[in-house]
Amino acid sequence: MKKWDEGYAWKVLWGTRTCNGEKEIDDYENYLPTNEPGECLPDFEKWDGFYHGYHLTLEPHKWEGNRVFLCKFWEGREVGNYIIARRIQFLKEVTIKNCIDPQIFIRIANLEGADLKGVDLSNANLERVNLVGADLRWANLERANLKGANLYKANLEYAKLRRAHLERSYLAEANLLYTDLFEANLGEANLWKTDLRASNLRAAILWGTNWEDAIVSDGIDLEHVNIDIKPEKEDEDYIEIKQTWSARVRRNFENEHSIFCW
Numbered sequence: 001m002k003k004w005d006e007g008y009a010w011k012v013l014w015g016t017r018t019c020n021g022e023k024e025i026d027d028y029e030n031y032l033p034t035n036e037p038g039e040c041l042p043d044f045e046k047w048d049g050f051y052h053g054y055h056l057t058l059e060p061h062k063w064e065g066n067r068v069f070l071c072k073f074w075e076g077r078e079v080g081n082y083i084i085a086r087r088i089q090f091l092k093e094v095t096i097k098n099c100i101d102p103q104i105f106i107r108i109a110n111l112e113g114a115d116l117k118g119v120d121l122s123n124a125n126l127e128r129v130n131l132v133g134a135d136l137r138w139a140n141l142e143r144a145n146l147k148g149a150n151l152y153k154a155n156l157e158y159a160k161l162r163r164a165h166l167e168r169s170y171l172a173e174a175n176l177l178y179t180d181l182f183e184a185n186l187g188e189a190n191l192w193k194t195d196l197r198a199s200n201l202r203a204a205i206l207w208g209t210n211w212e213d214a215i216v217s218d219g220i221d222l223e224h225v226n227i228d229i230k231p232e233k234e235d236e237d238y239i240e241i242k243q244t245w246s247a248r249v250r251r252n253f254e255n256e257h258s259i260f261c262w
Contacts, residue, residue, distance in 0.1 A: 002078040003049075009056035009073060009083045011090065012065035012107060018055075019065040025054075031090055032069070038090035049077040053084035061103035061124040068094040068104050122160075196220055 012019055016029040031038045047053040059081045060068050070092045073085035099105050102119040106126065113133040120140045128148040135155050142162045146169050155175045162182045172192040179199045188208040198219040205226045 004073070004076045004083075006072065006074045007076060007083075008091075009058055009071060009076070009085075010060045010094075010104070011054075011056050011069045011071045011088070012060050012063040013067045013069070014065050015067065019063065028090070033090045033092055037092070040089040041087060043087050044085070047075070047084070047086040049075070049084050049086075050079055051084065053086060054088045056083040056085055056088065057081055058083065059103070059123075060107050061121060063107070064125055064127065065107055068107050070094065201225055 044053045071088045073088045075086035076083045115135045118138040122142040124144045132152045137157045139159045144164045147167045149169045151171045153173045157177045160180045164184045167187045169189045183203045185205040190210045191214045193213045195215045200221045203224040
């Protein structure tokens, strides 16, 4: 666990309010910078360096929020992707005009139709983000949280989505040609008319996924996929549902390519 007497890190907010469970101050409006750094906040009364304190980060792409600030902190300890500080000062807001880091850019920008080719967004928190029409070719989204994200007509050709979370995401008409989805979770995702040709879905989780009119021929790898629906117990209804999904996936794939493994 790293400790600093003072240092610099990022603070992610929703507007002017906290987004990560701090209890001491809920709204930072009176401390935010304008043309000059903001006023120093008071010492966090119950600071313990482990949970209680001002929450900063060196990895803003893993947090939810829509504004990012550069802050100075005093007496900070690193706990996971948090820095728990006793006292902080907001120095400057990161804006579209001055941002040069794609991992911060995704927290502050409108990503609809954004050009994100080749960016490293591994482990990023993009839950429920609007990525309609975004260009994510060759992007690294390994282990990213894309639950509920809107990826309608997004271009993910050659993107790396290994072990990514795509549960309930909307991927209708998206381009996933040659996309690496090894062990990705696509539970209840919408893949209507999605192009999955030559994609790697080995060991992916596909239960409840909508495959209607998806393009799945030409070398798609579905070895060890998990299409089971998993309720709390295996009653007769569950067995019937499981058999229905199994038959449906068989019909969709077994005549389309030669490497499908059951």
